[in-house]
Amino acid sequence: MDSTGATPWHRSRSVAADESLETVLNSWLAPALEPHRQQVSLIGHRVVHGGERFTAPTRITPEVEATLAELIPLAPLHNPPALKGLAWARHWAPELPQWACFDTAFHSSLPAAAHTYAIPSEFRNKGFRRFSFHGINHQHVSETVAAQCRKQGKNPSQLRLISAHLGAGASLAAVKGGRCIDTTMGFTPLEGLVMATRSGNVDPGLLLELMREGYSEDQIATILQKESGLKGLSGLSGDMRTIREAAANGHNGAIRALDVFRHRLLQLLGAMAASLGGVDVLALTGGIGEHDKQLKLELEKALSWWGDFLTVVIPEDEEGMIARLCQRHSETPASAAVG
Template identity: 50%
Template sequence: MSTGPTRVLVLNSGSSSVKYQLIDMRDSSRLAVGLVERIGERTSRLKHTPADGESRERTAPVADHEAALKAVAAELAEDGLGLDSPELAAIGHRVVHGGLRFTEPTVVDDDVLAEIERLIPLAPLHNPAGLAGLRTARALRPDLPQVAVFDTAFHTTMPESAARYAIDPEVADHHRIRRYGFHGTSHAYVSRETARLLGKDPSEVDVIVLHLGNGASASAVRGGVCVDTSMGLTPLEGLVMGTRSGDLDPAVIFHLARVGEMSMDEIDTLLNKRSGLLGLCGDNDMREIRRRVDGGDEAAALAFDIYIHRLKKYIGAYYAVLGTVDAVAFTAGVGENAAPVREAAVAGLEGLGLAVDSGLNAVRGGGARLISPADARVAVAVVPTDEELEIATQTYALVTA
């Protein structure tokens, strides 16, 4: 561990929010965490929680991301943790799309900013917010390393056979159409933590990671390297999600346009915001869906079954891709907390060596843990994700190398 500055500020700039954590890399402790939400509205809210104090909440207009980051800086300064602290080694930024160029964490300069801007058509909702955070942080601390950590980077190791769509390659290359994948920071962290849970080096472990939140994705990780993932050009492909459809016949879009007379924007909204669990049963909260299922609600039961059917298909597919599997790891909000999802996802897969122990599966919390029987051929694990720590770790490793 370096004897120099040991703190990393992690910024996750969304379209209307900024999440942040200040982490001491000596022991991975959080010195402060917070959130600015509803940026651009009159009812913007900032919640700030220092490690050794009570949470503070403020409601006041925050015009844009520049104003949001200045408010964050002021909150940190109030606790003696300001951006001018000599203990601050770097600021790590979550950036959603890095295309093919950015395969690892990158110190940001004008050229990097320009390339992230060129990638906006591939992530029109996310990269502009990331850019705003980067530019503001550079202006506030121009002398401090600003590091971009890309959601897509972990998946750039996919072979072309997994990354390419079966369309004219000239058309695909011209428009940068390929499978990029997302949630990569989470998949990287969880696959590594799963290996640690098994007492092995990541290079020795083949794992299927299931990141199940409102957005959901699966990945096949061979020896610490991603070889396939369920999201594609955008986060719409793959598993059934809270509001996204996941996989569907592309001709559905043509049908909706020609027969349903829907515009492209209307179809985009349908598939991204009014589909998935919400579209199927009117709820995208798995807790509420399970409550309705237990109460005999047929629409909720069908939505749950469709969700599980797709999830099980990907487990089987990635088992085939990997050939051998040491572990299946559940993570993120649903994956970490919804025992019925975990149980249903592996039910009937005993022939593949997969099973859960009902008692272990019912336990809530407790960090990374195994929920499979002691004699199971394939470990089934719950591994809480920590994307902020992963961003901080990658950032700190880069600036202290």
């Protein structure tokens, strides 16, 4: 299950402001799981950040859990709920092995040139580098496309794939032969594409100017994470469906949001294509990627200069990928202790 308690049988439910995660897990997830309890052989958790330490699905031990707690500063919004979910699941079924799958793990194959920031060594040595996220779903997309290639009698070992995870959060992954070689998110999920309420790429000098104007760290964090992106551009909403409808009715902010979203997406798709040396498959996934048919047509037209490539839509399936990863690694004793 992920940090919100998602399972293959029941999609996650959001936590309201006036209720705790534990309350939701006890009142909603426990009853939902009870009929399946005898069929559960292990429990898998989605953990957003594994840092440089965890690069594969990892069985939870007290030592692993302690290390995960040390990684909280890397993902202060996401890793704490994951640890709470882990503690709850251990109480619910103490006899079952628990495993963690990391959103950063699929990107651990990034070459140094792709994950290194051009900053002094004293900061690089502290671990300030590009990690990237959405890796569980990018891996699902990569494996799904590879399986489709095999069914068609093609060898996927040199397949050049761009996985486009487009939703409230958005990122691209350049995947060659099943290995991620470039991506758009960085040290945090703020880097890269325009997202629902996150800014994506911003000149660091702009942030320095905000600091000189007296904005605090918390204020800048709120601006970049909750008030920017489609919401900030449109002055209306971070929901692409609302943006599309408003733009069709002539709303200037919505039109601006679409234009900037598409420009940045095309710009970074070009960057991923350059890293791959060409593109065989563009896979669209996530809420926008799966359901915005107009965007698919716009991309195919704008990217015609790529030449011969295939555009496919792959439904997001992080829960299924977590289940497959945990099962796969639990059957390999050598991988059971540490990723």
